[in-house]
Amino acid sequence: MEDFSLWVEKYRPKTFDEIKGQEKIVERVKAMVKKKNLNNLLLAGPAGCGKTTLILVAARELYGDAWRNNILETNASMERGINVIRQDIKNFARTRAVGDFPFKICILDEADALTKEAQQALRRTMETYSQTCRFCLIANFSSKIIEPIQSRCIVFRFKPLDKKAITELAKYIAKNENLKIDNAALDALYRISDGDARKVGNVLQSCAAISNKITEDLIYEVVSAAKPEEINEVLKLALKGNFVLARKKMLDTMLNHGLSGIDVIKQIQKEVWNLKISDEKKVLLIEKCGEAEFRMVEGSDEFIQLEALLASFVKIGLT
Ligand SMILES: Nc1ncnc2c1ncn2[C@@H]1O[C@H](COP(=O)(O)OP(=O)(O)OP(=O)(O)O)[C@@H](O)[C@H]1O
Ligand SMILES: [Mg+2]
Structure with a gap:
């Protein structure tokens, strides 16, 4: 029989022992x-x-x-x-x-x-x-x-759940629902969850509607996010001064995953911390992300804001 329940409710812990973290x-x-x-x-x-x-x-x-x-x-x-x-x-x-x-x-x-x-x-x-x-x-x-x-x-x-807790939860749900989930997918799930267990349940349920084999790609597809490596690539290109290619990659990534400007900014902001640049530069870039996001929310053209943001990456890369 088909199961129409929401997994976040189905898997809401009923005893103290079931609570993770x-x-x-x-x-x-x-x-x-x-x-x-x-x-x-x-x-x-x-x-x-x-x-x-x-x-x-x-x-x-x-x-x-x-x-x-x-x-x-x-x-x-x-x-x-x-x-x-x-x-x-x-x-x-x-x-x-x-x-x-x-x-x-x-x-x-x-x-x-x-x-x-x-x-x-x-x-x-x-x-x-x-x-x-x-x-x-x-x-x-x-x-x-x-x-x-x-x-x-x-x-x-309360703190956001850590990787161990999120992974345990994902494995538990996967086992109960007969899903196959590999380590790369577990990593991806943790990264997109921000320590929010509700997201884990919802994303797994959306993935399972498509396939019982949960992969990293499927997860990023379902949450309509780019893989962190894709965004990282864009940022590295910009920092190296290759504005034209960075812009093209960014547009490709957006179109492939159906991302909004805000989605992209949020991912860029996360990825800044993984770049191999000085902390001062990271702080500057985070500030630029904040400005671009604000302007976007206020209704400014998304692509212009993203281009301007990439331009700041180029500039800061040159210093
Ligand atoms: N610590 C946890 N261990 C296991 N599952 C959890 C845990 N926290 C949350 N969940 C899962 O996430 C769902 C939502 O959790 P809960 O309602 O407790 O969140 P919350 O902290 O009250 O969040 P909000 O601030 O959004 O109300 C639960 O139904 C459960 O599936
Ligand atoms: Mg609550």
């Missing part, structure tokens, strides 16, 4: 759960590294089958306003936890999208329901959460 954080939350207690938490970090997963695992372990009844998941970024969110929390916290538990868990995703005023209101709500409710705030940037809230929480800082 983030060992220290998992350890500490596990210890809290074991004592059948949980502090207010602030989980901060980049996309797809296990923040939501961790709190859901904690809820499963704490409440068993009744876990769904004992958590409220609300997203602060939706334009619902703080008052609606507070009303939701009030309705939720008013009734006792199902099973023999002194508290429920209220999960506030994308808490860093709340304004300072909304956060002040939230802080009062947290105080009001401190007896019956534990709060778990999730944010990309902890610095956007006001101090009085932070001081009421244990702050855990």
Whole structure:
């Protein structure tokens, strides 16, 4: 039978042991759960590294089958306003936890999208329901959460998953889905993932729709990215002063992979760090990438911006 589920959901860890990486954080939350207690938490970090997963695992372990009844998941970024969110929390916290538990868990995703005023209101709500409710705030940037809230929480800082974790995850999914994946493809997967496990699941699922043999080429095709070597080649040509050839290679690469100007800039920016030039030059080039990207986002012609960027590579190569 055909399987229509999303792999990122299918492979969302259901126990602490299934969570890859983030060992220290998992350890500490596990210890809290074991004592059948949980502090207010602030989980901060980049996309797809296990923040939501961790709190859901904690809820499963704490409440068993009744876990769904004992958590409220609300997203602060939706334009619902703080008052609606507070009303939701009030309705939720008013009734006792199902099973023999002194508290429920209220999960506030994308808490860093709340304004300072909304956060002040939230802080009062947290105080009001401190007896019956534990709060778990999730944010990309902890610095956007006001101090009085932070001081009421244990702050855990998640990191992008490292190569080992990403590779383990990819191998696990591949094995379960009967995919063949070689080492070059695993490397590529890590490089395009930026440590985001969600990307790994999504890219593998897209690849598998085309072939069960996952190769480096297939991965770059699916994410519509150029192989790092192709971009590296373009940059090296430009640094050597060969502007015309560099421009041609860049255009070929863009057309072959169907890349937008922004896609190319992002890849160039990553590749700058792999060039064999001084750190000062790297910094200059990164600055140029930033300018070109900004102009592009503002609506300037993509190809003109890319050409201008290559011209700066030529210039800096000459110095
Ligand atoms: N540490 C991890 N170990 C294994 N799989 C993971 C891990 N982190 C994320 N995943 C995978 O990525 C998916 C998304 O993870 P999750 O929802 O926890 O991300 P998040 O950190 O909350 O990101 P966001 O900030 O985008 O909400 C999960 O369903 C799971 O498939
Ligand atoms: Mg999340």
